[in-house]
Amino acid sequence: MSLLTMVFVTFSIIYVEARNKNHNKNKLHKPHKNSSNGHTRGGSSSPLPAPAPVPHYGPPPTQMGTFDVMSFGAKGNGISDDSMALRAAWNGACKVAGATVKVPAKHKFLIMPITLQGPCLPGLTLQIDGTLLAPPDASSWPKSSLFQWINFKWVQNLTIKGSGTVDGKGSNWWSSSESYDMQAIRFYASNYIVVRDIKIINSPLCHLKFDNSKGINVNNITISSPENSPNTDGIHLQNTQDVEIQHSDIGTGGLGKDNTMACVSNIIVEDITMRNTLYGARIKTWQGGIGIVKNVSFSRIQVYDVSYPITIDQYYCDKHICKNQTGTVVITGVKFDQISGSYATQPVHLACSNSIPCTDVDLTDIQLRPSLTYRDFQQTLCWNSYGKSQGSLLPSSIDYCLRSGGGSIKRIARSRDHSLCY
Numbered sequence: 001m002s003l004l005t006m007v008f009v010t011f012s013i014i015y016v017e018a019r020n021k022n023h024n025k026n027k028l029h030k031p032h033k034n035s036s037n038g039h040t041r042g043g044s045s046s047p048l049p050a051p052a053p054v055p056h057y058g059p060p061p062t063q064m065g066t067f068d069v070m071s072f073g074a075k076g077n078g079i080s081d082d083s084m085a086l087r088a089a090w091n092g093a094c095k096v097a098g099a100t101v102k103v104p105a106k107h108k109f110l111i112m113p114i115t116l117q118g119p120c121l122p123g124l125t126l127q128i129d130g131t132l133l134a135p136p137d138a139s140s141w142p143k144s145s146l147f148q149w150i151n152f153k154w155v156q157n158l159t160i161k162g163s164g165t166v167d168g169k170g171s172n173w174w175s176s177s178e179s180y181d182m183q184a185i186r187f188y189a190s191n192y193i194v195v196r197d198i199k200i201i202n203s204p205l206c207h208l209k210f211d212n213s214k215g216i217n218v219n220n221i222t223i224s225s226p227e228n229s230p231n232t233d234g235i236h237l238q239n240t241q242d243v244e245i246q247h248s249d250i251g252t253g254g255l256g257k258d259n260t261m262a263c264v265s266n267i268i269v270e271d272i273t274m275r276n277t278l279y280g281a282r283i284k285t286w287q288g289g290i291g292i293v294k295n296v297s298f299s300r301i302q303v304y305d306v307s308y309p310i311t312i313d314q315y316y317c318d319k320h321i322c323k324n325q326t327g328t329v330v331i332t333g334v335k336f337d338q339i340s341g342s343y344a345t346q347p348v349h350l351a352c353s354n355s356i357p358c359t360d361v362d363l364t365d366i367q368l369r370p371s372l373t374y375r376d377f378q379q380t381l382c383w384n385s386y387g388k389s390q391g392s393l394l395p396s397s398i399d400y401c402l403r404s405g406g407g408s409i410k411r412i413a414r415s416r417d418h419s420l421c422y
């Protein structure tokens with residue numbers, strides 16, 4: 001880490017994922033079953049262990065409506081546990097309309113796994129100008145919170161911004177033999193969330209995850225992990241609607257081992273740069289899933305040496321062998337527009353289900369050249385994908401990759417898109 005060259009980013013991904021619901025239930029809900037224990041929960045009602053002395057409750061004298069963690073007993077030295085201070089500042093701000101929780105610059109705050117819970121009064125801002133540090137040692141994490149570090153739950157109308165950094169300290173996790181299904185920042189059942197300007201680095205697995213949420217705007221953020229992070233994801237959307245991800249620099253990723261319910265719609269991902277990443281714009285689903293992924297648009301994505309810049313994978317499998325199943329999540333209405341740069345393996349990989357093809361896939365103005373630093377390339381693949389390609393296309397094989405028509409398939413798909421989602 002002391003060398004700049006070591007901190008370059010290897011994989012990257014922004015993806016929308018869907019998975020068999022039962023699987024999801026088993027894996028996702030179990031860890032949260034008892035998040036009401038101990039200090040993993042926000043909310044003033046939870047029985048807290050004897051807290052460090054908290055100097056003030058309520059706004060500090062400097063500025064009304066600003067809840068600076070330093071005024072709530074944070075040390076900001078990167079060593080003392082400042083979780084209680086962050087929680088106290090959050091709980092105070094939560095009760096004041098238009099309040100700001102301030103994480104000041106030039107300080108590092110060690111934060112244990114924490115849930116910051118709403119609902120709060122409207123207009124809450126979390127201003128991160130300093131650094132939030134995860135505990136470095138995986139074994140110090142409570143077993144019940146192995147799945148997220150900073151968890152926002154039931155929060156509405158929150159803005160997170162600032163020039164600071166959220167550091168997941170993931171290196172111990174990456175080298176661990178166990179695999180953890182871990183997110184640095186997770187929003188659960190939270191709506192109208194803006195995340196902007198901050199950096200999120202070194203997440204154990206997923207940097208930023210939204211599930212059961214809607215109205216998300218992610219803008220001008222930087223996500224990165226060093227080269228030795230084999231398995232991290234950038235932004236992960238699960239069961240989430242109305243999302244815009246813009247003007248961000250995402251450099252991380254790989255095959256996230258994660259679980260997703262299959263209800264994802266109205267997603268815009270635009271003006272993103274990715275470097276040396278495994279995936280670019282990607283949608284993956286497990287076989288046997290139910291639900292729908294629809295109306296997803298990826299545009300103006302610049303890739304540099306990305307292995308698979310454009311991917312739909314309905315055969316996603318996180319084990320050596322996954323059972324073939326006929327059920328699948330329906331995928332319809334996916335636009336890839338102005339995706340350009342260099343690919344390291346295969347420019348386009350659309351592997352749709354045998355039973356229900358992908359429909360309304362658009363490939364427009366795709367300009368992907370083989371990387372100069374790699375040698376083994378694969379040809380464009382479009383399996384069971386219906387839609388249209390237009391504009392200037394490179395490689396030109398993209399032009400005849402998609403099948404046209406698919407009207408009757410669309411009807412079948414619609415009949416299967418399961419009102420479950422809504």
Ligand SMILES: *[C@@H]1O[C@H](CO)[C@@H](O)[C@H](O)[C@H]1NC(C)=O
Binds near residue numbers: 036
């Ligand atoms: C969760 O923890 C609470 C308090 O510690 C306990 O009363 C409850 O039985 C636990 N629930 C489960 C499902 O373990």
Ligand SMILES: *[C@@H]1O[C@H](CO)[C@@H](O)[C@H](O)[C@H]1NC(C)=O
Binds near residue numbers: 156
């Ligand atoms: C939350 O944000 C949404 C979208 O910006 C807005 O329509 C709504 O009025 C806001 N609600 C509150 C309580 O501020």
Ligand SMILES: *[C@@H]1O[C@H](CO)[C@@H](O)[C@H](O)[C@H]1NC(C)=O
Binds near residue numbers: 162163164197198220
């Ligand atoms: C993007 O974020 C950076 C870093 O926080 C900030 O300096 C810059 O002003 C932001 N740009 C815009 C357009 O908001």
Ligand SMILES: *[C@@H]1O[C@H](CO)[C@@H](O)[C@H](O)[C@H]1NC(C)=O
Binds near residue numbers: 265266267
């Ligand atoms: C598709 O998603 C975008 C972005 O959320 C939204 O503005 C648009 O109305 C959606 N289109 C349809 C047909 O739902």
Ligand SMILES: *[C@@H]1O[C@H](CO)[C@@H](O)[C@H](O)[C@H]1NC(C)=O
Binds near residue numbers: 321322323324
């Ligand atoms: C699943 O289907 C594919 C293609 O039809 C076949 O090659 C593969 O062996 C099957 N896998 C299993 C586990 O049945």
